Each structure stands twice: as C-alpha cells, then as structure tokens.
Amino acid sequence: MASKVIKGGTVVTADLSYEADVKIEGGKIVEIGPNLSGDETLDAAGCYVMPGGIDPHTHLEMPFMGTFSSDNFDSGTRAALSGGTTMVVDFALPSPGQGLLEAIQMWDNKSTMAHCDYSFHMAITWWGEQVFNEMETVVREKGINTFKHFMAYKGALMVNDDEMFASFQRCAELGALPLVHAENGDVVATLQQKLLAEGNNGPEAHAYSRPPEVEGEATNRAIMIADMAGVPVYIVHTSSEQAHEAIRRARQNGIRAYGEPLIQHLTLDDSEYKHSDWDHAARRVMSPPFRDKKHQDSLWAGLASGSLQVVATDHCAFTTDQKRTGIGDFTQIPNGTGGLEDRMPMLWTYGVGTGRLTPNEFVAVTSTNIAKILNIYPKKGAILVGADADIVVWDPEKEKTISASNQQSAIDYNVFEGKHVKGLPRYTLTRGRVAVEDGTVNPQQGHGEFVKREPFQAVNKALSTWKELTAPRKVERTGIPASGV
Ligand code: DUC
Ligand code: ZN
Ligand code: ZN
Ligand code: ZN
Numbered sequence: 001m002a003s004k005v006i007k008g009g010t011v012v013t014a015d016l017s018y019e020a021d022v023k024i025e026g027g028k029i030v031e032i033g034p035n036l037s038g039d040e041t042l043d044a045a046g047c048y049v050m051p052g053g054i055d056p057h058t059h060l061e062m063p064f065m066g067t068f069s070s071d072n073f074d075s076g077t078r079a080a081l082s083g084g085t086t087m088v089v090d091f092a093l094p095s096p097g098q099g100l101l102e103a104i105q106m107w108d109n110k111s112t113m114a115h116c117d118y119s120f121h122m123a124i125t126w127w128g129e130q131v132f133n134e135m136e137t138v139v140r141e142k143g144i145n146t147f148k149h150f151m152a153y154k155g156a157l158m159v160n161d162d163e164m165f166a167s168f169q170r171c172a173e174l175g176a177l178p179l180v181h182a183e184n185g186d187v188v189a190t191l192q193q194k195l196l197a198e199g200n201n202g203p204e205a206h207a208y209s210r211p212p213e214v215e216g217e218a219t220n221r222a223i224m225i226a227d228m229a230g231v232p233v234y235i236v237h238t239s240s241e242q243a244h245e246a247i248r249r250a251r252q253n254g255i256r257a258y259g260e261p262l263i264q265h266l267t268l269d270d271s272e273y274k275h276s277d278w279d280h281a282a283r284r285v286m287s288p289p290f291r292d293k294k295h296q297d298s299l300w301a302g303l304a305s306g307s308l309q310v311v312a313t314d315h316c317a318f319t320t321d322q323k324r325t326g327i328g329d330f331t332q333i334p335n336g337t338g339g340l341e342d343r344m345p346m347l348w349t350y351g352v353g354t355g356r357l358t359p360n361e362f363v364a365v366t367s368t369n370i371a372k373i374l375n376i377y378p379k380k381g382a383i384l385v386g387a388d389a390d391i392v393v394w395d396p397e398k399e400k401t402i403s404a405s406n407q408q409s410a411i412d413y414n415v416f417e418g419k420h421v422k423g424l425p426r427y428t429l430t431r432g433r434v435a436v437e438d439g440t441v442n443p444q445q446g447h448g449e450f451v452k453r454e455p456f457q458a459v460n461k462a463l464s465t466w467k468e469l470t471a472p473r474k475v476e477r478t479g480i481p482a483s484g485v
Helices: 073-082 100-113 129-140 161-174 185-197 204-208 212-229 241-252 263-267 270-274 278-283 293-305 320-326 343-352 359-373
Strands: 003-007 010-012 017-019 021-025 028-033 040-043 048-051 053-058 085-092 117-124 146-150 177-181 233-235 257-259 391-401 420-430 433-437
Touching (some): 053 343, 073 085, 073 420, 085 100, 100 129, 146 161, 161 177, 241 293, 263 343, 270 278, 278 320, 343 391
Parallel strands (some): 053 085, 177 233, 233 257
Antiparallel strands (some): 003 021, 010 017, 021 028, 420 433
C-alpha cells in the first residue's frame, strides 16, 4: 500500500504543539515522529499539521421556505475541503408527517456525491408514535445519535414544548443527544406580523423580528427541559449574550449544555441589514440574525473560556434570485448564509491572528471538541496513530481576499466578500487523499463516506438538582378524604 509522509511541519492538536512528521497509509495515520519516509512526501515546512475541520452544521440541498438550498453535496463538500474542512454533518429533514427513515433515504441518495466524509443529524419536525418508534432504528441501525428540534418556524418545522420534552426523554433512553434551534417561534411570528402591519417589509425587519431575547428565552427553556428529561443538550447557532449566558449558567450548575457560535455571527454584525442595497441585506438574512459587537465579544469570550465549544457555519446557501422571493415581505426571504469554505480561514484570521484564540484552541473549536461531542473521537478530530488521515496542512503565511468569483460554492455572492484572510490550507487530505493543494481542488465525487456514530454509553441521567423528577417517590398516606366533600 502506497504511503505518504507529511514532512517538516509542526503538529498542532487541541492540547499539544510539537515538531513531527506524519505518515499515512490506507487512509489512516500509521506513525508520528522524526525523520519518517514514505512513497510520497508532502512538504509542510513552516506549516501547522492539524486535524481537518469538522463542520457539524450544514444544510445541503435542503427543501426550505418553498425552495432548495443551492449547494449540494458536490459543491458543498468541495467548498469544505477548499477551506480545510474534511467532514460535514448535515441535517436529514423529514417534512412534517414524513417518516424519519424515509428522510434518511433521501439524504443517502443526495450524499453519494460527497467529496469528503459526512454524517447526518436527524431533525424532529413533528411528533407521533411513528417518530417515537423510528428514533430507535435511527440510533441503533442508522448510526445517528443526534436529534435536532426547531423551537422556531411556527407552522412549519417548529415543535412545541410537550413534543420536545417527549423527544428529549426518548433521546435519554436511546443514548442520543438532542440539538436545538432556540428561538421563541411564537414571539417571532407575532413580531413578524406586527412589523409587516406597520409597513416594515425590508430585510432589516428580519433582525427586528428576532431580537436576542427570543433566543435567550428559548435557550434557557430548552436547557431546563433537557435537564428535566435527564439528557445533555446542544444549542446550535448560539448568537447572543443572552443565549450564551443561559449555557454558561447551566454548565456552572452541573448541566451538560453545549453552545455552537457560527463564524458569520463572530465576524459580521447587524449593520449589514441596514445596507442601502436590498440584495446586500437580503443575502445576509439568516436565523438567528447577525448581532452587534457586544454579542460578538461575548461569543469570542465563550470560545476562549470554554463555555462555548464549537464553531460551525449553518451553511445554507441561496442565490440572489432565491432571496428576491422576499421582495416586499421579509418573512419570505429564504433564511440562510454560506460559510463552509471560509470558516477555518476566517476563524484563524479573526481569532488566532488577533490573539483571541491560540492555535490549540482553534483546533479544539473547529474539530476536536465536536468529534468528542458527536462520539467519533479519535477516528475524527485527532492527529493520533490509528485516526483517519483527515488532515489540513495549514500555512499561516498564505493569504487571499475572499471573493465569490473563485469560490467552490454554487451561489453568486459571498457574505465575506472582500475580507482579507491570512492562514489557509497548503494541503487538505481526506482519508489520506490529497483533495486540495495550494488553493486547487482535486475533486473526487463519491470519495466521501458516511460516518456512523454510536449512541452514548453513559448519558448523564442526573444532570442537576432536578434528578428527583426522573425518580418521583410516592407519599404513603394514612387517610384519604372522600371525594366531593
Ligand atoms: N437558519 C437559517 O438561517 N437557515 C437554515 C435553518 C436555520 O435555522
Ligand atoms: Zn437553525
Ligand atoms: Zn441550521
Ligand atoms: Zn495581507
């Protein structure tokens, strides 16, 4: 079997930085140490050799708001690799009433085009006996240990608290982790109607309809419901101080809650919605919306201190034409922005480049932490003997200006257009295959494989003081009065 050696670089993991060569054979790391040789050599002089990025939050070719997101598993995973990301986790999304297994079949069909490895989260978009039953097959047979719940998108994807509580309890039984899109969907729907009635129909009203409070309230509610169900919880796209505060407080109280800021929320602010060009503003409409600097500072602090664990993208790309469906009514602008190709360079530039994150923290929040949370560590997220050779050889001196004109994504713009990044892949390897070399993608459709994720063996059943609720004790009484007296 032909071998490769990544030579002369500095291995950077979530806990260590050290000089070593890395030898790869059969798609796996087989040796780490000085002076290694192999059939092929990749020069890593001056570079960091890091675990490839894992983006745990993408929506590729997703049916949403009357259309489909425009990056599929072909363009989406090419974009991922180009930016140093070697695995994506996409959301299999049943339409309300549709079975979970049927939705997985649809996602299996779409994902045959993938250029890098991938996995799925299962979305719970409705509740009933069929969903309850199929959840077991999803976990035990399909290798999916995460279930996503939308507290927003009323009348479409939203689940109510009773449904969420039932699903969380089912997750606890099965050793699965619930994920939550935390925004108060009732309040958002009311604010949307109020804004429209007052004549506010432009993209800026999207942000007004989803203030940080709707996120803070829902995040706290989701965490409390998870605690009562006896299951950890993962809050996707944490964008505000209020949501971060709820997660921070919960963690300090012994509750296992995780938070996932997006690179967009870390680096772009709500002034984008006030841009005089309608297209500019609409292209940035996503939920939750971009926030102001106070919230951005909170998210950066959370990543540095460990109260927030993961940086993702929620990559859900719509073309300008798709966005224009919402002219005259902001509630009809398809929600979503891209970011897969730019997450790692943007986080390096604005995080490591500014001193907000160390290189080791960068690896933790782009790869290792999520590999652990999803139960795929150390197959993924590690530079260790036996791990998959999903590796990015990172050149901290390589620079570019982000532009839609040379991106992999299929859409006609980039929300980071004009941003100058310093820190880019020299090589991206997916299970040992060199998929990117100095900015050039060598595509191989179908190279990507589905990564099965085992259920959690030890779900923490007693998360906090609420443990009494999962084991109620009946009070024995000496007398009971006759009824109706
Ligand atoms: N938010 C978005 O902006 N797009 C997809 C789904 C979501 O929750
Ligand atoms: Zn969401
Ligand atoms: Zn999403
Ligand atoms: Zn420069």
